[in-house]
Amino acid sequence: MKKYVCKVCGYVYNPEKGDPDSGIRPGTPFEELPDDWKCPVCGAGKEEFEEVS
16 A cells, blocks of 8 residues: 655654544555645645655
8 A cells, every 4th residue: 555745744644553543443445535634744735745756
């Protein structure tokens, strides 16, 4: 699964870990995150993330 990095603060969303503090279970691909999901560090929206190559 692909990782995504927040262009604002550098947080990396790792789908293998999910975002348990926001109710996102491990194994959840970035594409399946709710549209209103925010970066847990800085609060940026999904549109501020880009795929890590």
